[in-house]
Amino acid sequence: MLGKLVFLAVIGVFLVDATCDTTKFVACQDKFADKLGIDRVYNWLNPLGLTLQIQDIYINGGVAAERGLNVVCNAYNSMVQCLSDASTTTFECFDIGYLLTHSSAPNQAYSYGFLMSMLQYQCGAGFYLASDNWQCMQRIYNGKNATMYGCITDFVLNAQEDPKRGCNYVQTGMDCFSKASILQGCPDELKYYGCESFRQYSLPQFARCDKQCSIDTQYRGI
Structure with a gap:
């Protein structure tokens, strides 16, 4: 079942021929919170709180x-x-233009769009890299939770205050997540996972930035 759902996450952004119904979007967010087992107040109106959850x-x-x-x-x-069942799409509902129109502040809209972009990677292309090393990733989150949250909040605040330097902030965030993903006894490949997670996080606003994460070719069999 998980494999099927992961596939849906990967293809979701390409279904662009529909519009986002806000009422249905809120209902789907409620379902998301219920599945996570968290309070429904952690939604697109509280994206940094949702990130912590x-x-x-x-x-x-x-x-x-x-x-x-x-x-x-x-x-x-x-x-x-x-x-999808509501005849809408993740692309439309996670689109920054839509979120800016329906949110109370730009930081709120961008933070939610950033988070959804990162989850698309972590539950799609990056899933098995983390899954195969989950004990390490769990320890990393446990020990570096405050650091990684700081990487995110610094990026959100700096990028909105000075978007002209956004690409510099993207690189800083990628480096921050990459360093946070280093832990004794854990494979170096997780540095790539951390870096790419943050790169994907930044894409809704800074896709123009020519930033890439280094790949361990031995690990990937290239």
Whole structure:
């Protein structure tokens, strides 16, 4: 079931021939929160709070000791399916233009769009890299939670205050996440996962930036 839902996350952004119904979008966000087991107040109107809730789930897991990665990705992909069933799309509802129009502040809109972009990677292309090393990733989130949250909040504030230097802030965030993903006894490939997670986080506003994460070719069999 998880594999099927992950596939939905990957293809969701290409379905661009619909508009986002705000009422249905809110209902799908409620479903997302319910699946995560968190209060519904953690939604697009409280994106940084939602970010912290997700990181806490990565650390502590879900009910019945379910792995945090599985909890988050199943919940995320349930929201994707909910949006699809509502004849809307993740692209439309996560689009920064739409979010800016329907949010109370730019930081709020961008922070939610950033988070959804990162989850698309973590529950899609990056899923198995984290899943195969989940004990390490869980320890990283547990030990570096405040650091990684600081990487995010610094980026959000700096990028909105001085967007002309946005690409510099993207690189700073990528380096910050990459360094936070280093832990003794854990594979170096997780530095790539951390870096790419942040690069994907930044894409809704800074896709123009020519930034790439280095790839361990031995690990990837290239």
